[in-house]
Amino acid sequence: MDSCSPQNRSCIVDSFESTLRRSAELNVDIASNPERYRLISGERPTGSLHLGHYFGTIIERVRLQALGIETFVILADYQVIADRDAIRRVRENVYSAVIDYLAAGLDPHCSTIFTHSAVPELNQLMLPFLSLITEAELHRNPTVKAEHDASGRALSGLLLTYPVHQAADVLFCKGNLVPVGKDNLPHVELTRVIARRFNDRYGRVFPEPQALLTSAPEVPGIDGRKMSKSYGNAISLSMTADQTVKMIRKAPTDSERTITFDRANRPGISALLTTAALCLGRDEESLAAEVGNGGARALKELTATAVNEYFAGHRIRRNEIAADPGFVHGVVRAGNTRASEFARRTLDEVRRAMGTTY
Structure with missing residues (x-):
């Protein structure tokens, strides 16, 4: 071979x-x-x-x-x-x-x-x-x-x-x-x-x-696995801002309040950090330190805001193109x-x- x-x-x-x-x-x-x-x-x-x-x-x-x-x-x-x-x-x-x-x-x-x-x-x-x-x-x-x-x-x-x-x-x-x-x-x-x-x-x-x-x-998808339509863990580019928030809110996390980046042991938390980091142009560790003891809820809010702000222009252009x-x-x-x-x-x-x- x-x-x-x-x-x-x-x-x-x-x-x-x-x-x-x-x-x-x-x-x-x-x-x-x-x-x-x-x-x-x-x-x-x-x-x-x-x-x-x-x-x-x-x-x-x-x-x-x-x-x-x-x-x-x-x-x-x-x-x-x-x-x-x-x-x-x-x-x-x-x-x-x-x-x-x-x-x-x-x-x-x-x-x-x-x-x-x-x-x-x-x-x-x-x-x-x-x-x-x-x-x-x-x-x-x-x-x-x-x-x-x-x-x-x-x-x-x-x-x-x-x-x-x-x-x-x-x-x-x-x-x-x-x-x-x-x-x-x-x-x-x-x-x-x-x-x-x-x-x-x-x-x-x-x-x-x-x-x-x-x-x-x-x-990663919102559950830490590879993002895939078949897994139902994907944030689609065609989603509205509200749909994106809803999708991120249902992401599986854990009960530990302090946010840390650990792909192996905290896949859900780490996936949210990676998603936010991609949209913000930052690294996961600094974002984790920023959220700190805010817990999963604060992390989900940060991630949803990051995604929606990053793709706001894309959504506007998408709607304009789809209209023709x-x-x-x-x-x-x-x-x-x-x-x-x-x-x-x-x-x-x-x-x-x-x-x-x-």
Whole structure:
């Protein structure tokens, strides 16, 4: 196997630490040579985007876009087929996500926002890519295992091949920069493996994309676990101020009155501190000292105020954009057209490399 196994804990630590070093080096080169890079990132539209998406990747996309990096953002609606409940609202979720992207600062003149299902050429990359990966490598992917365990259902072929779909999402536009959190590093590594194996077999076509760790690679939900729609612990970007207060008030805490930052032993308290710290641009320890003996109630009030003040402008912009659905639909259609043009060119190149042109 070309990459280290996710089952090897020391290998994961080494990979994370080396990625941190590479990310620092990348940021230096990006600032000087943004024209060298093409960014690709995105989400599965299984529900409303939340603070984990915002601090984990969205603000990083906006930052890199501002530096002049060509940016592609995919809404992987085909991947939602794996979730029987979420597919019912996929169209609504797609447009909701686009509204949040635009409200956060993604500029449709600079960034290509598109849907997976609208680019059939992208999916045609799946067959040659699947031939380059073993079943064992797919089973070892931590996201496949986590999603399978959470679903409580038999492992579908779509879910098993999810990492290869992600590789196609990245490589169809020859993306070479993928901003990710720690949990998604195995996906980028597998994409690099696929690109390398294709190039070795057929001749160089694809770059090996590099992972750029975001400034907030791990954003907890209000219960201390990873923020996730499936856990019901996420503060959505579409929430009103009142809904946000209500969500934070129900966050599980403990009976100890003195507030301290301790992820292992006080996950609920620590998650609230991290959320407030992200919004205030401060560190958790100083916030904990500030709340002191105020207890969980004071901490929840501080966190709710911090979130609502930080996202006040986002909500205003969001409401303005949502009031013009024709504009939002036009952004998606234009992005789909441009993404399709890239995918056709890449697929033609792949066919020439494989000798399947007729």
